[in-house]
Amino acid sequence: MQKSLYSLPTRFGLDFFSVCSTETYNRARYLKIKVDIRNFLYTLFSGRLMENKELALVTGGAGFVGYHIVLALLQRGYKVRVLDNFSRSCNNVKVLVEKGLIELIKGDIKNLDVVKKSMNGVSYVFHEAAVCINRCKEFPMEAVEVNLIGSMNIFQAAISNGVKKIIFASTSSVYGQPEYLPMDEKHPTNCITPYESSKLCAEHMLRFFMQNAKTKWIILRYFNVYGNKQSTDAYYTSVINSFIKKVLKGEAPVINGTGEQSMDFTHVSQVVEANMAALDSEISGEVFNVASGKETTVKQIAELILQLMSSDMKPTFVKREVLVTRRRADISKLKSILGVVPKVSIEEGLKMLVEDVKKNPDAY
Numbered sequence: 001m002q003k004s005l006y007s008l009p010t011r012f013g014l015d016f017f018s019v020c021s022t023e024t025y026n027r028a029r030y031l032k033i034k035v036d037i038r039n040f041l042y043t044l045f046s047g048r049l050m051e052n053k054e055l056a057l058v059t060g061g062a063g064f065v066g067y068h069i070v071l072a073l074l075q076r077g078y079k080v081r082v083l084d085n086f087s088r089s090c091n092n093v094k095v096l097v098e099k100g101l102i103e104l105i106k107g108d109i110k111n112l113d114v115v116k117k118s119m120n121g122v123s124y125v126f127h128e129a130a131v132c133i134n135r136c137k138e139f140p141m142e143a144v145e146v147n148l149i150g151s152m153n154i155f156q157a158a159i160s161n162g163v164k165k166i167i168f169a170s171t172s173s174v175y176g177q178p179e180y181l182p183m184d185e186k187h188p189t190n191c192i193t194p195y196e197s198s199k200l201c202a203e204h205m206l207r208f209f210m211q212n213a214k215t216k217w218i219i220l221r222y223f224n225v226y227g228n229k230q231s232t233d234a235y236y237t238s239v240i241n242s243f244i245k246k247v248l249k250g251e252a253p254v255i256n257g258t259g260e261q262s263m264d265f266t267h268v269s270q271v272v273e274a275n276m277a278a279l280d281s282e283i284s285g286e287v288f289n290v291a292s293g294k295e296t297t298v299k300q301i302a303e304l305i306l307q308l309m310s311s312d313m314k315p316t317f318v319k320r321e322v323l324v325t326r327r328r329a330d331i332s333k334l335k336s337i338l339g340v341v342p343k344v345s346i347e348e349g350l351k352m353l354v355e356d357v358k359k360n361p362d363a364y
Helices: 007-011 022-030 037-046 064-075 094-098 112-118 133-138 140-160 194-212 238-248 268-280 298-308 332-338 346-359
Strands: 055-059 079-084 103-106 124-127 165-171 216-222 224-226 254-256 265-267 286-290 316-318
Touching: 055 064, 064 079, 064 124, 064 268, 079 112, 103 112, 112 140, 124 140, 133 140, 133 194, 140 165, 140 194, 165 194, 165 268, 194 216, 216 268, 224 268, 224 346, 238 254, 238 298, 238 346, 254 298, 265 268, 265 346, 268 286, 268 332, 286 332, 298 346
Parallel strands: 055 079, 055 124, 079 103, 124 165, 165 216, 216 286, 224 265, 254 316
Antiparallel strands: none
């Protein structure tokens, strides 16, 4: 007798949202397309994914965004290789490796030999590996070594190996304090920390290397990405984890500053969709904001979480200077050229995340 398809996620210690790609979830829920999730899960865990002759490399693929990209690529039938050094003590792909669904190379993008090895036979590169803001502030040289030199290793090795396309994950932090809202891709750059400085330098180096190369490339500037399996050390969005865990312990969320500082909270499903659209597109040499296009204050986030968790507590405030006071992206270019439109509201995204933190508190 065939095993129950519904039992497969539980057997491997995963939930629906961590197994099913966000693209499939969003299509099923929001576009009303008839998707047989059970068959997809069975296909995924039985190792019977449809064959695609092309190999995609995801650097930082064991981390938050990288992991979700890996799932989307598997769903599309790509062969997937992950390059990750697990510096953030995160291994979301463990089950996928154990089932033989992806190839894992444990290594650092700072090591050119490792990068060259990981690039063998690769058609597409999703460059997600990076050092986060907090660590970059504490160890500025590491920002240069990983975010800049490591990225240069990726770009040069990709060109040498005839990779078709590089999709580079950059950051909205390159804009710094906004001069106008919403911020479009032409907004002046004003880097504040080594993190975005190194990311912006990497963007420039990508353009430089691609001047005479056949490899296509796209830069995606992520705004404040959140969602299931999100990073616990992210400078901005880790505040969400903190709020949820505080409430779970019966403690009030603690807000730094007045709480009026805003972010453009972007669900990870939209980031995945943008990456897949960039993969499919024939466009090259463009930069896109990836965001919801909506502004939400930290205070509003705390209040939404308290409401979702049926708590009557009130947030407390601590005086502290914040790096950036406001964030809201202009995503008209993302919509018009790549066809990516936000589908998950902040309320729905937080509800999914709260449920996941409740079920897997140690993961956050």
